[in-house]
Amino acid sequence: MTDAGPANMAASEGIDFGAGQSRMELKNVSKGYGEEWEFDQVLGNLSLEVEAGMLTVVVGPSGCGKSTLVNLIAGFETPDTGTILLDGSEVTGPGKERMVVFQETALMPWQTTYENIVFGPKLRGDYQGGNLEAEAVKLIEKVGLADFKDKYPLQLSGGMQRRAELARALINEPRIMIMDEPFRGLDAMSRELMQEFFLKIFEENRRTQIFVTSEIDEAIFLADRLVVLSNKPAEVRTVIDIDLPRPRDFKMMSSPEAYRYKSEAMEILHEEAMKSFSDSASASGFMEVYAKTGD
Amino acid sequence: MSKPTGLAYFWYTLEQRMATPTPYLTMFGLSLWIFTYWLLCEGLEFWRFGKIPGPVTVLTDWFARDPFQGISIFKEEYYIHIWSSCRRIAIAFCIATGVGVPLGLFMGWSKAFRDYTFPILEVLRPIPPLAWVPLAILMFSGFETPVIFLATLASLFVTTLNTMLGVDSIDEEYFRAAGCLGSSKWQIFTNVVVPGALPFIFTGLQISVGVAWFSLVAAEMVSGDYGLGYLIVDSFMNNVTVPMVIGMLTLGLVGWGTSVMVRQVGRQLMQWQVKELAQQDR
Numbered sequence: 297m298t299d300a301g302p303a304n305m306a307a308s309e310g311i312d313f314g315a316g317q318s319r320m321e322l323k324n325v326s327k328g329y330g331e332e333w334e335f336d337q338v339l340g341n342l343s344l345e346v347e348a349g350m351l352t353v354v355v356g357p358s359g360c361g362k363s364t365l366v367n368l369i370a371g372f373e374t375p376d377t378g379t380i381l382l383d384g385s386e387v388t389g390p391g392k393e394r395m396v397v398f399q400e401t402a403l404m405p406w407q408t409t410y411e412n413i414v415f416g417p418k419l420r421g422d423y424q425g426g427n428l429e430a431e432a433v434k435l436i437e438k439v440g441l442a443d444f445k446d447k448y449p450l451q452l453s454g455g456m457q458r459r460a461e462l463a464r465a466l467i468n469e470p471r472i473m474i475m476d477e478p479f480r481g482l483d484a485m486s487r488e489l490m491q492e493f494f495l496k497i498f499e500e501n502r503r504t505q506i507f508v509t510s511e512i513d514e515a516i517f518l519a520d521r522l523v524v525l526s527n528k529p530a531e532v533r534t535v536i537d538i539d540l541p542r543p544r545d546f547k548m549m550s551s552p553e554a555y556r557y558k559s560e561a562m563e564i565l566h567e568e569a570m571k572s573f574s575d576s577a578s579a580s581g582f583m584e585v586y587a588k589t590g591d
Numbered sequence: 592m593s594k595p596t597g598l599a600y601f602w603y604t605l606e607q608r609m610a611t612p613t614p615y616l617t618m619f620g621l622s623l624w625i626f627t628y629w630l631l632c633e634g635l636e637f638w639r640f641g642k643i644p645g646p647v648t649v650l651t652d653w654f655a656r657d658p659f660q661g662i663s664i665f666k667e668e669y670y671i672h673i674w675s676s677c678r679r680i681a682i683a684f685c686i687a688t689g690v691g692v693p694l695g696l697f698m699g700w701s702k703a704f705r706d707y708t709f710p711i712l713e714v715l716r717p718i719p720p721l722a723w724v725p726l727a728i729l730m731f732s733g734f735e736t737p738v739i740f741l742a743t744l745a746s747l748f749v750t751t752l753n754t755m756l757g758v759d760s761i762d763e764e765y766f767r768a769a770g771c772l773g774s775s776k777w778q779i780f781t782n783v784v785v786p787g788a789l790p791f792i793f794t795g796l797q798i799s800v801g802v803a804w805f806s807l808v809a810a811e812m813v814s815g816d817y818g819l820g821y822l823i824v825d826s827f828m829n830n831v832t833v834p835m836v837i838g839m840l841t842l843g844l845v846g847w848g849t850s851v852m853v854r855q856v857g858r859q860l861m862q863w864q865v866k867e868l869a870q871q872d873r
């Protein structure tokens with residue numbers, strides 16, 4: 297896939313999200329919580345390269361430290377050791393070049409869909425892409441919320457809230473997007489629709505993307521590259537390149553390749569669980585993933 | 592059908608209301624209550640209840656052109672009492688809100704500011720308004736100022752504390768989202784802290800307006816020339832019990848009215864929550 301293609305596509309849509317593709321690198325990042333005598337090492341020496349224009353999916357059992365990792369990348373917390381680099385410069389705090397869509401919905405309940413979406417650029421007063429209002433309306437239509445522009449988040453369904461949040465992040469034209477189990481808690485149908493919708497948006501301009509999930513099927517369906525984490529303290533166990541063609545389709549999930557990727561990842565996750573079976577908390581975390589995948 | 596406006600909308604909501612059991616249950620409860628009151632005081636003259644003016648006596652006097660014991664809706668004096676109390680409440684409530692809300696917001700927002708102020712608030716808060724009366728009389732001259740001071744004090748504590756808890760109640764996610772979107776500290780204050788604390792603030796204001804009435808009446812009883820509290824205690828001193836009961840019931844009705852007003856303002860300001868509130872109303 298060339299860089300020119302997707303950029304042209306975005307231009308023809310009239311919305312240019314192509315703020316250039318960025319690359320992120322995590323070097324020997326570790327993080328723990330608690331007092332010295334009950335220290336809880338959550339991330340242990342985690343190194344990861346997130347390639348420019350790629351959809352990197354991070355998968356790991358729940359409780360292994362995925363959200364902790366997201367908080368570090370977002371800049372809400374600082375690593376105990378190691379560095380996080382975006383295009384070579386170190387991450388030191390939150391910034392609009394790294395947009396996070398959180399695990400729990402974080403739309404401001406007191407703002408309408410429209411107000412939520414223009415919130416960031418309006419406050420910073422730095423919107424580059426022309427008329428902010430017009431662009432926001434276009435984006436709202438794109439995420440299918442035209443009829444809900446002036447509704448409050450409490451009046452939207454879970455899937456709609458996620459789409460509004462996606463739009464709120466996109467309008468800031470971040471260099472990298474980070475999503476932390478964004479479709480968790482949606483029913484199966486809306487979840488599939490959201491995955492397809494999310495991929496459509498991603499494939500349009502291939503903005504560098506980190507997607508965190510604990511569901512292996514979701515991970516394989518979305519990923520260019522799959523990063524499998526170990527149990528707590530989390531490290532990268534393996535990286536699998538997913539060579540399924542794009543645009544993706546749910547039918548691909550029953551192909552032999554998809555099956556091979558899945559069993560490869562499952563084997564590692566299974567190993568991880570076995571290793572820490574005495575540690576019952578982590579084991580139950582693993583069982584959750586294992587049970588969800590269903591086979 | 593488009594949404595009706597103005598009077599048509601009022602009739603529409605009234606009709607909707609009348610179709611629910613609420614108004615009938617309210618009526619029934621009220622009648623039962625008045626009947627018991629009548630039975631105790633006038634019907635049976637049960638024990639010492641016989642000394643209390645019953646509903647028939649009270650209502651007759653309340654709506655009489657020429658009341659037996661001096662107070663009715665046709666007497667100018669009655670309205671002077673109501674007006675005096677309402678004016679004091681309005682002033683006290685405005686001061687308490689104007690000081691308490693910003694104070695609470697800053698206490699919730701800034702850890703350092705809370706460390707300075709919270710202990711003082713916690714020490715002063717349990718002291719009941721009545722205990723402040725002597726100090727208030729020493730500090731302020733005349734009738735008006737000490738009474739307003741006392742009414743302000745109690746509601747100030749309620750408003751401040753509720754506002755502070757309101758800020759505490761705001762989910763960390765919203766601060767993070769705002770930070771991620773590049774808001775400055777002050778923008779976070781105006782766009783997250785203030786609207787996020789609003790539901791708690793209005794809960795606090797409803798309590799605070801009630802507390803203001805409590806302490807106002809207590810203050811008027813001790814020091815005053817007019818006002819519902821004064822009316823109640825003055826009637827008792829002069830051995831006219833009917834105006835005393837009229838004063839009490841008027842107080843209740845006016846107090847209820849003020850908290851309905853606060854609630855309505857809150858609903859207007861928190862449209863985003865209206866649906867949620869409607870679900871809680873049940």
Ligand SMILES: Nc1ncnc2c1ncn2[C@@H]1O[C@H](COP(=O)(O)OP(=O)(O)O)[C@@H](O)[C@H]1O
Pocket residue numbers: 329330336338356357358359360361362363364365528
């Ligand atoms: N702020 C914190 N203080 C203490 N422990 C924390 C904190 N954040 C996360 N943890 C611990 O880190 C572990 C991983 O949490 P998290 O990153 O939320 O996992 P995941 O997102 O993979 O489910 C958990 O055991 C949790 O108790």
Ligand SMILES: [Mg+2]
Pocket residue numbers: 362363364399476477
């Ligand atoms: Mg998580």
